[in-house]
Amino acid sequence: MSKRHASKYKIDRRMGESIWGRPKSPVNRREYGPGQHGQRRKGKLSDFGVQLRAKQKLKGYYGSITEKQFRRIYAEATRLKGDTSANLIGLLERRLDAVVYRAKFVPTPFAARQFVNHGHVKVNGRRVNIPSYLVKVGDVVEVKESSKELAIVLEAAASGERDVPDYLEVDHGRMIAKYVRIPALTEVPYPVHMEPNLVVEFYSR
Template sequence: MTKRVEAKFKINRRLGVNLWGRGKSPLARGKENPPGQHGARRKKPSDFGTQLMAKQKLKGYYGNISEKQFRKLYDEAVRRRGDTSENLIELLERRLDAVVYRMKFAVSPFQSRQIINHGHIMVNGKRVNIPSYQVKDGDLIQVKTKSKDLAIVVEAANSTERDIPEYVEVDLKDMKGKFIRAPKLADVPYPVQMEPNLVIEFYSR
């Protein structure tokens, strides 16, 4: 098992959920003990603890993005008009690494970030190697021609673990797709319940 996979499983175990719905996760096989030699007993969390857990789940799901980046997205969500929780989800789903993951060009947000960093992804015909790049409605995202045969990309495209949501259009044969619109919370296919309202409460304390 690679260090990258081990790290993802640690996030799952710490949070007590199969965060990405992967069949390989220990929690998918009923191993639900938290980290530690014998697995510490979980106490009923305080309001602060519940809010913190909601933040950790949301951050972790998107490849465990840094606190600095996450706080920046929160600040932008607050600045915008409308429901702050929905704004936060929209900003997270507009991240290029999230879009590449949704289009099934990568099997996980971690892998999505990796292939973007390595220059395998193009937006509107230009290479973009910044995972946090904010995708706009109508943007065309594709895997570079020379990268379409990469084993990790082919594996992701052929995976049956998850479906492609309706707010993106994808041609998996040509490894290209379009970001149609920003989703609402109810549109996002999270394998576990996400509570962005608690994340807002956490930062509003």
């Protein structure tokens, strides 16, 4: 299982943005980067630097995705018909851990990965414990009966911190979500501006 070793909030400070929109993010207090050199005046980024930052921000947002996994997702996006950047976002939002997070079954993408790994989720009535599993349009994702009363689930569902996007139909009473359609970039509720076109440029150099 992949594990993030760096502090999650260090990513926020490195990017200079609260990429998950969390109120506790240190960026809300300190906009400079982490470490002893964090307060140095930043120089203008090169085109490569801008593309790299866009890639790190998008990859970091989805939790503990490794570089190898992310590159594989990009490769799949290039094979699909249509715009590669739109395909990339579509594939990321089809990941089971992303759907569990979007449905507000858990509070964070990191919790979603762990929640799926621990076998708390079913897809179309069958238990699936692979966070990278790709959900298809029409699939029904639900929290296992014995896991519906977990504190983390109840707190996430009751939280007013974020809304469920329109491409999911969610019943929090039954803890069931239906994947209605693959979203466009403009439909995905990122707290910060994501630039998948720059990610495509980064990998296609």
